[in-house]
Amino acid sequence: MTTPLNVTTHSFSDCQAQALALAERVATRLRTALAERGRAVLAVSGGSTPKDFFARLSRETLDWANVHVTLVDERWVPETDKRSNARLVRSQLLQHAASAAQFIPLYTGDPTPEAGLAIANARIDALPLPFDAVVLGMGDDGHTASFFPGGDHLAEALDLDGRARVLPMRAPAAGEPRITLSLPTVLETRALYLLVTGEKKRDLLADVRLGLDAAQNYPVRAVLAQSRVPVAVYWCP
Numbered sequence: 001m002t003t004p005l006n007v008t009t010h011s012f013s014d015c016q017a018q019a020l021a022l023a024e025r026v027a028t029r030l031r032t033a034l035a036e037r038g039r040a041v042l043a044v045s046g047g048s049t050p051k052d053f054f055a056r057l058s059r060e061t062l063d064w065a066n067v068h069v070t071l072v073d074e075r076w077v078p079e080t081d082k083r084s085n086a087r088l089v090r091s092q093l094l095q096h097a098a099s100a101a102q103f104i105p106l107y108t109g110d111p112t113p114e115a116g117l118a119i120a121n122a123r124i125d126a127l128p129l130p131f132d133a134v135v136l137g138m139g140d141d142g143h144t145a146s147f148f149p150g151g152d153h154l155a156e157a158l159d160l161d162g163r164a165r166v167l168p169m170r171a172p173a174a175g176e177p178r179i180t181l182s183l184p185t186v187l188e189t190r191a192l193y194l195l196v197t198g199e200k201k202r203d204l205l206a207d208v209r210l211g212l213d214a215a216q217n218y219p220v221r222a223v224l225a226q227s228r229v230p231v232a233v234y235w236c237p
């Protein structure tokens with residue numbers, strides 16, 4: 001029995017075309033927000049996939065000084081660490097025109113995400129939500145954000161009625177302790193994008209759509225099967 005998904009998929013023959021198309025789409029979303037509300041709010045994910053997207057988006061001409069940029073999730077490391085998503089965003093996205101954006105990191109410098117949770121929650125609470133765009137990635141294990149299989153706060157993070165905006169997350173496949181927006185906060189957006197590459201991730205998404213038993217526990221399924229906001233998947237080989 002297939003899973004009714006709130007998803008449209010945009011497939012590209014090459015990943016530069018994918019990156020450019022998403023950058024143009026997100027830039028349009030930001031320009032609309034700036035025109036209508038005088039400000040825009042963007043949340044992006046880390047990992048290796050978004051580098052080309054970030055490079056393209058960083059060159060888009062718009063009023064970046066009135067754009068708030070934050071992270072969907074973060075590895076609990078300082079920005080001096082190569083694993084830092086804040087480091088990735090500062091070096092790949094907040095360059096060129098986008099260097100003027102207001103960046104709100106999640107890492108607080110506290111020894112653990114649990115210790116930094118109140119500050120991180122306050123930072124997200126202070127944003128003029130809803131987001132205008134949220135860009136997710138996905139791992140080969142079906143995680144997205146830091147919603148990892150076996151995560152210690154996974155059930156709470158995926159609770160659509162949950163009240164926490166940000167949660168700590170420790171999981172076997174997560175590497176460092178993480179901090180992540182909760183699913184209801186990820187879904188508090190005018191537009192939601194899932195940026196994925198490669199056949200393995202394409203097939204994983206197909207398994208979710210087909211409702212295969214193996215896919216039932218992929219955390220990304222919670223994002224694809226919800227009915228609050230449509231998901232636009234951007235895929236390239």
Ligand SMILES: O=C(O)[C@H](O)[C@@H](O)[C@H](O)[C@H](O)COP(=O)(O)O
Nearest residue numbers: 045046047048049137138139145
């Ligand atoms: O902190 C992170 O790693 C991300 O936020 C995470 O959710 C990422 O999007 C996936 O792990 C995909 O990572 P790749 O793009 O490296 O495959």
